[in-house]
Amino acid sequence: MLVRWPAVIITAALLAAIGLAGGVIAQMEAGERGILPIDSSGTLEITGISVDVGGKDAESARFAGWRVAQREGFKALWAKTNSRPVSEAPNLSDSTLDGLVSSIVVDREQIGPTRYIATLGVLFDRARAGELLGVPGQVRRSAPMLLVPVMVAGGGATSVELRNPWQRAWAQFRTSQSPVDYVRVSGMGVDPLLINAAMTRRPGRSWWRNVLDFYGAANVLVAEVRVQRLYPGGPSKATFLGYFGPDRQPLGSFEMVAKDSSDLPRMMSEGVQRMDRLFTDALEAGIVRGDPDLIIQQPPPPPEEPEEMPPPRAPILIAISSPNDAWRDYGLAVIRSIRGVSISGSGSTVSVTYSGTPAELRDQLIARGLTASVEGGAIRLISAPKSAAPDPGPAPAPSQPLQSP
Template sequence: MTSRFHPKNLRARMDEAGPKGRLAIMLGMAAVGSVIGMAATQLIAQIEGDRGILPVANSVDIQVNGIVVDVTGKTGQEARVEGWKQAEKKAWEQLKGPAMPIEAIDAMVSSVVIEREQIGPHRYVAKLGVIFDRAKAGQYVGGGEGGGLHSAPMLVIPILYSGGVRQVFEVRGAWQKAWAEFQASASPVDYVRPAGTGGESLVLNAGQAGRRSRLWWRNVLDQFNAADVVIPVARLEREWPGGPVKGTFTARHGPDNEVLETFTMSARDDQAVPQMLAQAVARIDGIYRNALAQGQLTPNPTLMSGSIAFDQALGELRGKLMSRDVDSVPRAASAPASVAPLITPEPVPLGEIQTVTVQFASPDAAAVDAALSAVRGAAGVQNAATTSLAIGGTSVMRVTVAGGQGALVAALKARGWQVSAGGGVIRISR
């Protein structure tokens, strides 16, 4: 038996039910309304709040962190200056730079980052970071103008297991924070690091790593302009509250969640966990670098099946059109001697496809659109997308171009842009 709801029927039933019945009906309606309201609130709560941490803009300079100095002097300020010089020298040695006087090293330093310092009357104890200007130091310690081997854009999904719960962007986690603060400009691996804001926390969750559907993965990667995925996993185990913390880290790759390498580290307590995670990020980056050098970090062919089929169909269509145009050329029975023969130009090879970082001033949204349009319209450009957007400052885009950095520089200059290149980064302006 079915019953249709109508306002007249509801009023009739309330009149028949009496005072107690009317009260029960009203309470039931209120309960149904509260359940609907709670469901709507839970849906909104899944995407509201502080989820992830924005990744830092990749610096094109060379940075060395975590240098500890302990220096004495006649005064605290004198000890501080001497401590900075020692930090610069230690940082240069870590970069395996050639032997130089401290004055020459100091001339290549753009800034000193103070992580922690204590200044006494005659002593200076600090933990510092040193940033070298790549334009000056790149010729001695790697980088320079060299392109080298670079990976395709890799989407990063950092999964953290802690306290029996696994997470990515559900809350602000220490593992995602460590990846957001990682300076990835010196790495040949092109990391695409989402912030986890808005709907990203629903799409990129811990369960995504276990999915195998190539169609689903293709849709996810297209949202972030990535060609493949890397999944760094951290598992934290605490022996007792406030005690040592053991971390097990695994570098995974691809839609099949392939394990590349696993290692363990430890921290004395929760206060030392952020430092351990930062070191683990650098070590996992080294694992991905080695995998790239060995040819293991290439995009899975099944992720590109749609693009490959499209390119094949486009090539067949181009061949048919070219053959039709050649056949349609009228052929004279006896061409005069002054007529030059028809010469079909040979196709010019596009060269190696590389990913290039482009910086541009972005005072407003119109400037961002203009820069993107210009780069996307340049010859040889296959893809261009912003990786760091700063309205009123300098924004960064990642460009995939055939022919590499030199081809992109020439194409942009031909379109009227002022272009300067250095350290593997192109800067454009009007």
């Protein structure tokens, strides 16, 4: 039997399907993967600088606010680096600061017609500002540590599978001043398959050994935050916990509060800095370190096989039958001219080292005009024909007596 549905029901079903599809699309867009970590190896950063300045117009007020941030930022960074009060920091001119500052980071800003209110961060070039700040060019770092940020919120735990505020805060963290050598992942490619919240509780050390070898790390650090919201968009309370190694050795914890959703990035950023101090303290205590058991050792190269040398041949005896010394010397000279021949002795019987057989050496001698034969493994060399004998040269002319005039 054919059932005819009312048009209102059909329309409602279509609208519900459209709404469901839109919700799925929105969820997919909100769940995009991948946040590239900021490379901060050559910069020094100071954050949380509040400015409130005025100007003749909005652009002038903003420029004046950035100049104030440079001055206060350098003093705050100098005081932090040298553990001294801000009042003792040197006063540098604006032109000098312009050469030291790499960039201005805007956390929050409100721009009016003649007023500028903002919270800024200042990045100083390490090479140019390091000497004035008393900062060494290179910081002693730990062994590479794979960092896994885990955020637990709403009953679910995520790491880099989906974008979240905790992953973003670690990606924006500038690690140049930290003694911990963090290996941060972006969440792209195979990262969500290898690095996710569920894998941080996997006890298999063989699996961790392969993962650490893939990322070039010597051990793992897990930075976990558990966020509880009073109501959507309202205050949030977060508990931060640090773990070390595949066995999740606890390193410590602390709590922070965000007054609303807009304050959540600030809480995450400060949480990263406190977590870094927690890891640094564990590093100085000797807890955070590389584990040789987690590093895949490359097999030693195979031993080089010695090159097989052909067995040395027995020396060949050559007996030279010559009527005089001149013929014998001539025969020895011919033998020496053969490539690969070494002669021991200089009499009528000599010992010859040759790479070939006696028959081959005999052929070489015959090719050079000598008469030779092989007898019992030795060579008998007969004098060369007269035409091959060395030319003694013209006879000297007889001297004539001098005649007197």
